[in-house]
C-alpha cells in the first residue's frame with residue numbers, strides 16, 4: 001500500500017522577535033511532525049530555528065539543514081541537494097514538515113532553491129507557503145516612518161557586490177532597501193549617498209535579536225562591525 005505523501009510548509013518566521021511569528025506559523029509548527037531549520041557551516045544554531053525556541057507545546061522533531069555559503073557553486077548545489085533529499089525522504093515517509101525561514105520565504109531565501117529541488121524529486125509534493133514579516137519591514141517599523149507612499153517606488157537590492165546595476169536601481173527609486181550588505185557595507189553607503197543623495201539613511205542590524213542596532217549617521221555606521229544580519233534603507237526625500 002502506498003503511503004500518502006506528507007505536506008511541506010515553507011514558513012516565514014520573521015526577522016527575529018518571536019512575537020512577529022504569525023498565528024498561522026505557530027499553528028503549523030505545532031501540528032507538523034518535523035521542523036527543519038537552516039544552518040550555515042559556521043553556526044551550530046540556526047537563526048530561524050532560534051526564533052522558535054519560545055514555541056511551547058510543540059512536539060515536532062527538530063532537524064537542521066546545512067546550507068553552504070561557499071564561493072564554489074558545486075559545493076552550494078551539493079548542500080541544497082542533500083537538504084532537498086532529506087526533506088523528500090520525510091515527505092515520502094508520510095510525515096508533514098515545516099521549514100522555518102528567516103523573514104519571508106519568497107524574499108531572497110534558500111527556500112526557493114529547496115522548493116525547486118524537492119519538486120524535481122517529488123513533483124506531486126504538496127507545498128504551502130506561509131508568509132513572514134521581512135527584515136526590512138521590521139526595520140522600517142522600528143523607525144516608524146513610511147517606506148513608500150503614493151506614487152513612490154520601493155526597490156529591494158541584493159547588495160552583495162557594489163555594481164553598476166545597483167547604481168541604476170538606486171537612480172530610479174524613491175526608497176532603496178539594500179540586503180546582504182555585509183561584505184561591502186561602506187562602499188554601498190558611499191554609492192547610495194552619491195547616487196540618491198538620500199534625505200535619510202538607516203542601518204539596521206540584528207533586528208529582533210540580542211544586540212540589535214539602529215543607526216542613521218554614516219560615520220557611526222562605518223565604526224560598527226560587519227554583520228550578516230544587517231541592511232540599509234535609504235529614502236530620497238524627507239518625511240514631510
Ligand SMILES: C[S@@+](CC[C@H](N)C(=O)[O-])C[C@H]1O[C@@H](n2cnc3c(N)ncnc32)[C@H](O)[C@@H]1O
Pocket residue numbers: 015016101102103104105106107108109110133134135136178179180181182204205206207208209228229230231
Ligand atoms: C538571505 S536574505 C533573507 C531575507 C529574508 N528572507 C527576509 O524576508 O527578510 C538575508 C539578509 O536579510 C537581512 N536580514 C535578515 N534578518 C535580519 C535582521 N534580523 N536584521 C537585519 N537584517 C536582516 C540581511 O540583509 C541579510 O543579509
